[in-house]
Amino acid sequence: MKKCYLITGASSGIGYQISADLLAQGHVVVGVSRNVSDKVRQLENDYPDDFFFQEKDLSVDIDSLSKWVVKLSKEFGKFSGFIHSAGMQQILPLKVNTHKHMLEVFNLNLFAGLALAKGITDRRVKAESSVSVVFISSVASVMGAPGLINYSASKASINGAMRSMAIELAPLGVRVNSVLPGFVETEMMGKWSDVYTREYIDQNHSRCPLGIGGVDDISNMVLFLLSDKAKWITGAEFKVDGGFSLGDLR
Amino acid sequence: MKKSDFLDELMEIMQRDEPLDPSDELDSLGEWDSMTVLGVISMFDLEFGITLTIDQLKAAKTIQDLIHLSNDNVSN
Numbered sequence A: 001m002k003k004c005y006l007i008t009g010a011s012s013g014i015g016y017q018i019s020a021d022l023l024a025q026g027h028v029v030v031g032v033s034r035n036v037s038d039k040v041r042q043l044e045n046d047y048p049d050d051f052f053f054q055e056k057d058l059s060v061d062i063d064s065l066s067k068w069v070v071k072l073s074k075e076f077g078k079f080s081g082f083i084h085s086a087g088m089q090q091i092l093p094l095k096v097n098t099h100k101h102m103l104e105v106f107n108l109n110l111f112a113g114l115a116l117a118k119g120i121t122d123r124r125v126k127a128e129s130s131v132s133v134v135f136i137s138s139v140a141s142v143m144g145a146p147g148l149i150n151y152s153a154s155k156a157s158i159n160g161a162m163r164s165m166a167i168e169l170a171p172l173g174v175r176v177n178s179v180l181p182g183f184v185e186t187e188m189m190g191k192w193s194d195v196y197t198r199e200y201i202d203q204n205h206s207r208c209p210l211g212i213g214g215v216d217d218i219s220n221m222v223l224f225l226l227s228d229k230a231k232w233i234t235g236a237e238f239k240v241d242g243g244f245s246l247g248d249l250r
Numbered sequence B: 001m002k003k004s005d006f007l008d009e010l011m012e013i014m015q016r017d018e019p020l021d022p023s024d025e026l027d028s029l030g031e032w033d034s035m036t037v038l039g040v041i042s043m044f045d046l047e048f049g050i051t052l053t054i055d056q057l058k059a060a061k062t063i064q065d066l067i068h069l070s071n072d073n074v075s076n
């Protein structure tokens, strides 16, 4: 059955791959990010009747986002799922951390996700059948690294919010889960090389027992969680990290 | 707060597009559930600084009764 999904961060990396995979399965995707990338143009070209791109900065006017989702559903139909993949990584030592920096990360990674989830689960918006919400968290929510204080905190808070949301929304037929990717080859990871030394990056890569992941590895898990095969799964965190978080002690 | 704004805010909490009328019976509204009740408690706290009890809300039969609980904070 054709279903309608809202995906943030659809212009790049993991969000793009999830969008492409859902479209290939015949679903409708409303994708959101600030910029129209070449990948977005390609999807618009390949799926003119099923892919609808919305250019929007999700880190501003956060309280308006839930009403915006109500508007979207009047235009595109009721939503069966929401994936919050838009996210920003920030590498910043504590000694230069400020409330402004903290808010920057939390606004996008957590607060926008919560506001959009509020919109998606509005009774005027959610599909009658089951609804699945997936937050793209990170293994950084359960592991530490220098400079990742705000980022780790924002991702850990997603997991916390996800659990309470799962309980609150279960009576409405809404399942809520988090996926915690490890190192995945995307545009975001490219930014690491601007900040960390080659040695540090190589060291992290060598700590992935199954090597660095691809965006399809994350998308496969998300598509499973969106599907009815996951109908008894809610409030759970799924590490998809090639074994990185096992913390090989050798 | 004006009565029309109060009704708008209530519609938002109930997630409905159909307008509400002060004479509407709460139990006849499909959206009047435990989460809506919590939403109304939080609205009264934020907007009017009034802490409603569950017993007060249980006793309320219509939207007019809710307006009454606002202690004149809602006007025509």
Ligand SMILES: NC(=O)c1ccc[n+]([C@@H]2O[C@H](COP(=O)([O-])OP(=O)(O)OC[C@H]3O[C@@H](n4cnc5c(N)ncnc54)[C@H](OP(=O)(O)O)[C@@H]3O)[C@@H](O)[C@H]2O)c1
Binding pocket: A008, A009, A010, A011, A012, A013, A014, A015, A032, A033, A034, A035, A036, A056, A057, A058, A059, A084, A085, A086, A087, A088, A089, A108, A136, A137, A138, A139, A180, A181, A182, A183, A184, A185, A186, A187, A188, A189
């Ligand atoms: N890659 C990894 O190794 C890894 C590991 C763990 C977790 N993650 C998480 O996975 C998610 C996706 O990351 P990715 O690797 O796919 O990164 P990416 O390729 O950089 O994609 C990030 C997406 O978010 C969008 N975005 C950024 N700021 C936005 C804003 N203010 N408003 C709306 N959209 C915004 C970007 O589009 P625009 O720039 O056009 O707005 C882009 O589509 C993130 O939440 C990230 O934290 C990634």
